[in-house]
Amino acid sequence: MPPDKSRPVRTFLRRHPLTGFFLLAYGLSWLAWLPYMLSEDGLAVFRFRYPSVLGTSQFLGVMPGAYLGPIFSAYLMTRLLEGRPGVRRWLRAFLRWRAGARWYLLALAGVPAIMVTATFALPGAAGALSLPAAPAVLAFLPMLLVQLVTTGLAEEPGWREYALPRVQQRYGPMAGALILGPLWAGWHLPLFLTGWRMGASALGTVVEFLLFTLVLNIVVTWLFNSTRESLPVVMLFHANINNFGSVLWPAFFPAIPVLDSRYLVGLIGFGALALVIVVATRGRLGYRRMETCANAGQRYGAAADIC
Numbered sequence: 059m060p061p062d063k064s065r066p067v068r069t070f071l072r073r074h075p076l077t078g079f080f081l082l083a084y085g086l087s088w089l090a091w092l093p094y095m096l097s098e099d100g101l102a103v104f105r106f107r108y109p110s111v112l113g114t115s116q117f118l119g120v121m122p123g124a125y126l127g128p129i130f131s132a133y134l135m136t137r138l139l140e141g142r143p144g145v146r147r148w149l150r151a152f153l154r155w156r157a158g159a160r161w162y163l164l165a166l167a168g169v170p171a172i173m174v175t176a177t178f179a180l181p182g183a184a185g186a187l188s189l190p191a192a193p194a195v196l197a198f199l200p201m202l203l204v205q206l207v208t209t210g211l212a213e214e215p216g217w218r219e220y221a222l223p224r225v226q227q228r229y230g231p232m233a234g235a236l237i238l239g240p241l242w243a244g245w246h247l248p249l250f251l252t253g254w255r256m257g258a259s260a261l262g263t264v265v266e267f268l269l270f271t272l273v274l275n276i277v278v279t280w281l282f283n284s285t286r287e288s289l290p291v292v293m294l295f296h297a298n299i300n301n302f303g304s305v306l307w308p309a310f311f312p313a314i315p316v317l318d319s320r321y322l323v324g325l326i327g328f329g330a331l332a333l334v335i336v337v338a339t340r341g342r343l344g345y346r347r348m349e350t351c352a353n354a355g356q357r358y359g360a361a362a363d364i365c
Contacts, residue, residue, distance in 0.1 A: 068138065071135065071138055071139075072138065072139060075135055075139055075224065076221065076224050076225065076228075078135055079131050079132065079135045079216070079220060079221055080221075080241060082127075082130075082131035082134060082135070083127040083128045083131040083216060083245060084127070084244075084245055086123070086126040086127055086130065086131060087123040087124060087126055087127030087128075087245060088123070088248055089123075090122050090123030090126050090127075091119075091120065091123040091248050091249065091252070092248075094108060094115075094119035094120065094123070094252055095248055095251050095252055097119070099115045099119055099252055099253040100251050100252040100253065101251055112204075114253075115253055116253065116254055117208075119252065119253070119254075120249065120252070120254060121208055121212065124208070124209070124212035124213065125211075125212050127212070127213075127216065127245065128212060128213045128214075128215065128216020128217050128220075128221075128245075129211065129212050129213070129215045129216050130216075131216055131220075132148065132215055132216040132219065132220035132221075133145065133148070135220065136148045136220065148215075148219065148220070151215070151219045151287070151289045152215070152289055152290070153290075154286075154287065154288050154289055154290065155288065155290040155291075156288070157285040157286070157288040157290075157291050158285070161281065161284070161285050161288070161291050162291065162294065164281070164295070165281075165291055165294040165295040165298055166294070166298060169295065169298045169299055169302055170298075170302050170306065170307075172327040172328065172331060173299075173302060173303065173307055173323055173324065173327055174307070174310060175327065176323045176324070176326040176327030176328075176330070177307070177310075177311055177314070177319075177323050179323075179326050180314065180319060180322070180323070182313075182314075183311060183314065186311045186312070186313040186314055187310060187311060188309075188310065188311075188312060189310075190306055190309030190310055191309060194305055194306055194308075194309035195306070195309075197305055198301065198302075198305050198306055201301050201304075201305050202297060202298060202301045204301075205297035205298070205300050205301040206293060206294060206297040209296060209297055209300050210293035210294065210296050210297035211293065213242075213296065214289060214292050214293045214296055215289060217238065217242050218278065218282050218287075218289065218292050219287070219289050221238060221241075222234065222238060222279060222282060223287070225237055225238050226279075226283075226345055230345075231279060231283065231341065231342055231343040231344075231345035232336070232341040232342075232343060234279070235275050235276045235279040235343060236272070236276075238275055238279070239271055239272035239273075239274075239275035239276070240268065240271075240272060242271055242275055243267060243268045243271035243272065244268075246267070246271075247264070250263070250264055250267075255267075263321060266321035266322050266325055267321045269325050269329075270321045270322075270324040270325040270328065270329075273325060273328050273329040273332040274299070274324065274328045274332075276332040276335060276336065276343065277328050277331055277332050277335060278292055278295065278296065279343050279344075280335045280339065280343040280344045281295055281344075282344075283343055283344030283345045283346070284344035299324070303316075303320050303324070304316075307320065307323075
């Protein structure tokens with residue numbers, strides 16, 4: 059029988075479940091995004107353009123790589139570490155919707171309130187405020203559902219349900235949030251070379267995005283912990299930030315350039331909320347569970363990256 063050449067890779071992934079997850083999430087997504095980056099929707103190295111769906115090429119250019127990244131990598135690592143029983147436990151998290159109504163209210167109404175309030179910190183924002191037109195209002199709920207099954211589904215089962223508990227188990231909630239935030243942000247970086255964010259003032263926008271994602275991850279970590287790890291709540295929260303920021307926020311402030319201002323608004327609003335959360339929870343971010351190394355191994359896969 060020929061030797062199993064995949065055994066060293068499997069051994070490495072089993073011993074380093076966090077490192078393995080991030081390598082897979084980055085590698086699979088970035089490889090899948092490469093044609094999009096090189097197309098006319100990006101750097102225009104190749105003379106072809108992705109077809110438009112719902113007015114954007116991102117559905118076909120971005121989403122396949124997004125689905126291959128966090129969610130698929132989490133599935134692969136869970137299957138490798140824990141087998142089918144682990145996959146079944148991981149999938150049950152998708153149905154962990156029972157959380158207090160206040161958390162859904164935060165995800166649905168809190169996000170617009172935070173973003174609109176934070177916008178008034180920008181010069182001239184008060185004079186730019188207007189009532190959204192009917193088409194934007196009517197598009198809000200359908201596009202929220204689209205964001206939920208695209209961005210929310212593609213990312214949160216990986217970053218939060220798989221990676222966050224392991225990062226917190228090893229480093230604690232505050233340090234874990236500060237570690238996962240830049241890794242979450244860095245995964246998006248190739249997309250700044252595409253129509254996803256092409257046209258914004260590059261360096262300034264990237265820096266604002268990195269800082270925004272860092273403070274947002276503190277908020278999402280607190281939300282995940284406080285809802286007893288409710289994946290549906292954090293998926294809805296994430297989806298609504300993207301949806302409100304692209305559908306209704308520009309309609310409320312049509313005179314403010316979206317690409318150059320939205321991350322700054324998010325940084326101001328969610329940065330203030332993150333500061334309140336850190337102070338109020340003394341850096342615990344709603345984290346209650348302190349499992350032993352043995353119990354953590356049973357839940358997250360016995361591996362050196364945890365203990």
